[in-house]
Amino acid sequence: MNLAFSEEALTLSKALMKRYPEGKHKSALIPILHIAQAEFNGWLSSDAMDYVASIIGIKPIEVYEVASFYSMFNMQPVGKCSLEVCHTGPCAINGAESLISYLENKLNIKLGQTTADGMFTLKAVECLGSCGSAPMLQCGVNYYENLTNEKADELINRLTAENRLQSYTDIK
Amino acid sequence: MSRKILLEHIDVPGINTFDTYRKMGGYRSVEKALKTMSPEDVVEEVKKSGMRGRGGAGFPTGMKWSFLAKPVGVPRYLVCNADESEPGTFKDRYLMEKIPHGLIEGMITSSYALGANTSYIYIRGEYFYILRILEKAIAEAYANGFLGKNILGSGYDLDLYVHPGAGAYICGEETALLESLEGKRGNPRVKPPFPAIAGLYACPTVVNNVETIAAIAPIVNMGGDEYAKIGIGRSTGTKLISASGHINNPGIYEIELGLPVEEFIYSDKYCGGIKNNKKLKAVVAGGSSVPILPANLILKTANNEERLMSYESLSDGGFVSGTMLGSGGFVVYDEDSCIVRNTWNFARFYHHESCGQCSPCREGTGWMEKVLHRIEYGHGKLSDIDLLVEVSKKIEGNTICPLGDAAAWPVASAIRHFREEFEWHIKEATLSQSRNFGLLAAHEALVK
Numbered sequence: 001m002n003l004a005f006s007e008e009a010l011t012l013s014k015a016l017m018k019r020y021p022e023g024k025h026k027s028a029l030i031p032i033l034h035i036a037q038a039e040f041n042g043w044l045s046s047d048a049m050d051y052v053a054s055i056i057g058i059k060p061i062e063v064y065e066v067a068s069f070y071s072m073f074n075m076q077p078v079g080k081c082s083l084e085v086c087h088t089g090p091c092a093i094n095g096a097e098s099l100i101s102y103l104e105n106k107l108n109i110k111l112g113q114t115t116a117d118g119m120f121t122l123k124a125v126e127c128l129g130s131c132g133s134a135p136m137l138q139c140g141v142n143y144y145e146n147l148t149n150e151k152a153d154e155l156i157n158r159l160t161a162e163n164r165l166q167s168y169t170d171i172k
Numbered sequence: 173m174s175r176k177i178l179l180e181h182i183d184v185p186g187i188n189t190f191d192t193y194r195k196m197g198g199y200r201s202v203e204k205a206l207k208t209m210s211p212e213d214v215v216e217e218v219k220k221s222g223m224r225g226r227g228g229a230g231f232p233t234g235m236k237w238s239f240l241a242k243p244v245g246v247p248r249y250l251v252c253n254a255d256e257s258e259p260g261t262f263k264d265r266y267l268m269e270k271i272p273h274g275l276i277e278g279m280i281t282s283s284y285a286l287g288a289n290t291s292y293i294y295i296r297g298e299y300f301y302i303l304r305i306l307e308k309a310i311a312e313a314y315a316n317g318f319l320g321k322n323i324l325g326s327g328y329d330l331d332l333y334v335h336p337g338a339g340a341y342i343c344g345e346e347t348a349l350l351e352s353l354e355g356k357r358g359n360p361r362v363k364p365p366f367p368a369i370a371g372l373y374a375c376p377t378v379v380n381n382v383e384t385i386a387a388i389a390p391i392v393n394m395g396g397d398e399y400a401k402i403g404i405g406r407s408t409g410t411k412l413i414s415a416s417g418h419i420n421n422p423g424i425y426e427i428e429l430g431l432p433v434e435e436f437i438y439s440d441k442y443c444g445g446i447k448n449n450k451k452l453k454a455v456v457a458g459g460s461s462v463p464i465l466p467a468n469l470i471l472k473t474a475n476n477e478e479r480l481m482s483y484e485s486l487s488d489g490g491f492v493s494g495t496m497l498g499s500g501g502f503v504v505y506d507e508d509s510c511i512v513r514n515t516w517n518f519a520r521f522y523h524h525e526s527c528g529q530c531s532p533c534r535e536g537t538g539w540m541e542k543v544l545h546r547i548e549y550g551h552g553k554l555s556d557i558d559l560l561v562e563v564s565k566k567i568e569g570n571t572i573c574p575l576g577d578a579a580a581w582p583v584a585s586a587i588r589h590f591r592e593e594f595e596w597h598i599k600e601a602t603l604s605q606s607r608n609f610g611l612l613a614a615h616e617a618l619v620k
């Protein structure tokens with residue numbers, strides 16, 4: 001295992017564990033997995049999960065079974081920008097399906113796929129609590145709402161120019 | 173009927189900061205409770221208020237609090253449910269983003285009432301930017317002596333933390349939430365024991381929704397009796413409604429319970445009517461889990477009484493002709509909406525979100541999704557309709573947690589009220605791929 005957190009991420013992880021009572025610091029697992037995903041290219045390899053287990057002092061299996069349960073944790077490599085379009089009922093009746101088709105065509109990939117340059121992954125996700133501003137998508141920490149094709153174009157241009165991993169834990 | 177309590181100061185610039193919030197009267201409930209009331213007094217006021225939990229089930233909050241076990245020497249916890257993932261619901265996000273101190277004030281006053289010295293806000297992981305907003309507000313509250321040791325010199329200590337989830341609707345179910353908060357998979361627990369006896373770390377725990385906790389501050393400030401005068405009958409107080417779908421003004425509205433549904437849909441103060449001058453076809457009134465109602469039954473009860481936005485009025489008629497207030501996720505469908513497609517969409521959602529622990533839910537949700545998919549795409553058989561009803565009945569009431577029921581009701585109610593549309597979809601398999609069914613003749617005459 002040759003992965004390691006940055007100094008900052010390690011300090012933060014240690015502080016997070018102190019938020020829970022004596023002996024209950026396993027509670028910090030999900031918060032620390034979020035940090036790991038941001039530190040390690042947007043996904044959780046088995047090395048990454050083993051490393052998290054070693055920080056918290058739990059068995060690797062306890063990390064695997066949790067990481068694989070939650071939809072925000074990627075168990076496979078993803079692009080720098082995951083475009084997560086909500087396709088649940090209220091969004092579906094207000095343009096989510098055409099937004100997905102538009103993005104599929106524009107990026108020349110299908111749902112679940114990543115562009116050849118490793119920049120974008122396109123996903124359909126369930127209700128993000130933005131039902132009144134459909135269609136919408138999440139990328140990293142940001143919500144992009146009331147989208148049109150033009151706004152989607154702008155967003156893709158901007159993200160391409162930024163050319164960095166968009167993480168859920170970015171400070172907004 | 174337009175009284176604002178939770179959102180009274182929503183338009184005040186800077187209301188997200190401690191200073192402005194305090195200037196507008198914020199944190200008064202903490203002062204009042206810690207300096208002049210015993211924890212039992214606070215619980216008593218909440219009981220008198222009659223307020224019912226705003227997370228979906230509508231259980232009276234004061235009563236829930238009074239069930240909390242108090243064994244000596246064992247810590248007690250208050251956990252705020254900010255998982256908000258019920259499709260159609262986005263009110264907690266709004267409240268936390270715009271007035272974070274409203275929730276924090278409620279957490280302090282409620283934690284004092286329950287005797288909790290450590291409390292957590294469990295927020296869905298997708299809301300990470302709100303987690304930052306809350307953490308900033310919590311830091312301000314610590315800096316001003318409202319959190320930490322010996323709050324306001326009262327001898328009461330409280331630490332408050334925000335904890336992110338990571339994408340799982342089921343973690344909104346309170347025992348799944350507690351499992352998740354303990355760093356495990358979000359599998360709901362078998363009850364009993366209920367969290368009031370053995371919750372977080374097997375200690376007595378209360379789990380309440382964001383909106384419920386935010387309402388504690390005004391209840392303590394005005395007194396439970398005053399709060400109980402707002403609203404109608406046993407539906408006391410105000411409720412945040414998340415309005416979405418085919419309406420002119422989607423968004424969050426604070427309504428006094430008892431507002432007529434028709435006024436809510438058509439008044440410019442609220443939804444502003446149906447988009448593009450279309451006709452109303454159906455409404456899901458309380459989040460995706462509650463029964464869908466056709467236009468005629470959402471505007472009037474089966475007894476031809478005006479339908480009101482209240483727990484009792486929306487459930488009038490039971491599952492035959494009524495629905496539920498639920499989380500207040502109000503989704504409006506216009507005449508062009510396809511009920512079959514929407515039902516399939518929701519079935520897919522529940523299948524995706526089932527934790528997989530109980531076979532009726534795990535298998536049944538997948539089966540319903542598959543059958544609805546084939547009807548929607550023109551490969552259905554007429555017998556599929558009764559099959560769906562059968563499967564939904566096999567799930568209902570036979571599972572560890574209410575997600576099973578939540579998956580069954582939307583399907584059963586869509587078929588109950590829109591059977592003709594399902595039949596048309598199957599009989600006109602080719603036509604149904606190019607156009608929608610429209611309104612039922614029986615409904616058309618009744619709606620605007």
Ligand SMILES: Cc1cc2nc3c(=O)[nH]c(=O)nc-3n(C[C@H](O)[C@H](O)[C@H](O)COP(=O)(O)O)c2cc1C
Nearest residue numbers: 225226227253255256257344345346380381384574
């Ligand atoms: C599948 C499922 C999902 C739920 N999701 C939420 C949720 O996102 N937010 C919430 O407050 N309650 C949710 N609930 C209800 C909680 O279990 C619990 O009743 C509620 O948090 C209690 O708070 P209240 O009494 O203040 O409403 C959900 C229940 C189920 C069965």
Ligand code: SF4
Nearest residue numbers: 527529530533571573
């Ligand atoms: S009803 Fe569904 S979600 Fe709930 S415990 Fe059973 S399998 Fe899990």
Ligand code: FES
Nearest residue numbers: 086091128130131
């Ligand atoms: S349905 Fe898309 S955000 Fe709620």
